[in-house]
Amino acid sequence: MKAFFPTVAAISSAQKLLRLCLVLFLLAACTQQPAADRSNRNQERMKQFYDQLVNAHNAAMTDSFFHADVKDHVGTDETVVGSAELKKGFETFFAAFPDAHLEQHAYLGSGDTLAVQLTMTGTNTGPLRGLPPTNKAIHIDGIAVFAWKDGKITERWRYFDDMLMMQQLGLAPQPPKGE
Numbered sequence: 001m002k003a004f005f006p007t008v009a010a011i012s013s014a015q016k017l018l019r020l021c022l023v024l025f026l027l028a029a030c031t032q033q034p035a036a037d038r039s040n041r042n043q044e045r046m047k048q049f050y051d052q053l054v055n056a057h058n059a060a061m062t063d064s065f066f067h068a069d070v071k072d073h074v075g076t077d078e079t080v081v082g083s084a085e086l087k088k089g090f091e092t093f094f095a096a097f098p099d100a101h102l103e104q105h106a107y108l109g110s111g112d113t114l115a116v117q118l119t120m121t122g123t124n125t126g127p128l129r130g131l132p133p134t135n136k137a138i139h140i141d142g143i144a145v146f147a148w149k150d151g152k153i154t155e156r157w158r159y160f161d162d163m164l165m166m167q168q169l170g171l172a173p174q175p176p177k178g179e
Helices: 008-031 035-054 059-065 083-096 162-168
Strands: 066-074 078-081 101-110 113-123 137-149 152-160
Touching (some): 035 101, 035 113, 035 137, 059 083, 078 083
Parallel strands (some): 066 152
Antiparallel strands (some): 101 113, 113 137, 137 152
């Protein structure tokens, strides 16, 4: 019975292959950002979005946070497509609620998808959906889910308690007491 002992050439080839695998692994590790790093970066961008655009009422910043072909889903029945249309929506919202503020609470997500729990406050002193201002304050909770790519938002889903907002504005009946 003959014992197997690798030849010097076989060891040399195996070492070359091992080195090549190591170099490829390191190259892949350097070119692909781990999900945790992307989550942290996107969370920081999300904070900047709320600070620099939403709470600063600066619709001019829209293109710095949204891809040109962004899809913005409002509740379940409306989708705004494109950053130009989204910018108009911000301008309309800021006119209706010039003191609007969105406070961010908890963040949840991984990689390029993040969600944030929000509280929105403000006073309706401008036209809202074709209705005159009510001069009443709102305080509602919501959630927004963001899809990110290269530091910009490609898609957003927003859910707020619109019925509560309409009740607070006096535009919808209050629920019966005890319910």
